[in-house]
Amino acid sequence: MSTPKRLFLFVGRTASGKETQSRKLAEKINAPVFMTGERFREIIRSGSPLGEKIKDDYEKGLLMPSWVADYMFQDFVFNLRYDKSAVFEGSGRDKKQAEVVEAVTEWLGREYVVFNLEVSPETVIARSLSRQRDATDEEEVIKTRLAEYERLTAPAIEHFRSLGKLVDIDGENSPEEVHSEVMKHISDDDYSN
Secondary structure (H helix, E strand, C coil): CCCCCCEEEEEECCCCCHHHHHHHHHHHHCCCEEEHHHHHHHHHHHCCHHHHHHHHHHHHCCCCCHHHHHHHHHHHHHCCCCCCCEEEECCCCCHHHHHHHHHHHHHHCCCEEEEEEECCHHHHHHHHHHHCCCHHHCHHHHHHHHHHHHHHHHHHHHHHHHCCCEEEEECCCCHHHHHHHHHCCCCHHHCCC
16 A cells, blocks of 8 residues: 555634635645535535534634534545545644544554644734625624634644644735745645546
8 A cells, every 4th residue: 555645734713814725735736625614614504403503603703513523524534545635724623623633644644734824813803804704704703713713723733733743834924925835845745646
């Protein structure tokens, strides 16, 4: 069996550019992309009982329970061919999820890199208010999401850092400059067939 391709995760505050950078990298290396936030929005749009439950927490700016995100991550990665890299946006958002990412990838023998897009809380507020994508881009919800980041995601980022898996990237730069920084950590072996 050949060595499996690496996985790439994007983490950071809300509106840090995770979705944009995930799409850019996935397109560049011909890899599938899994976006937790987009998946939750799809479920919400379905109008199902699960969608209603997710909508309630999502619109308050709360992170979904770890086990929900863990299930989605595991389902995706377990069905990923070894000759494919993959890009994840929003996986590993709290320390428990980060530990699951580490355990699953270690068991599968897959290396991974976590790109931490660093932006200030002021940038988060400005970007979120300007995009007005959904109810999560209202000021009170943005403040809740920032608090959730400090409470849950910051420890996950430190966990990835302690494992030597984290790459900090200045997310205040233009999307093109951020993508250029990301690409400095991509090798020829990361391109999918």
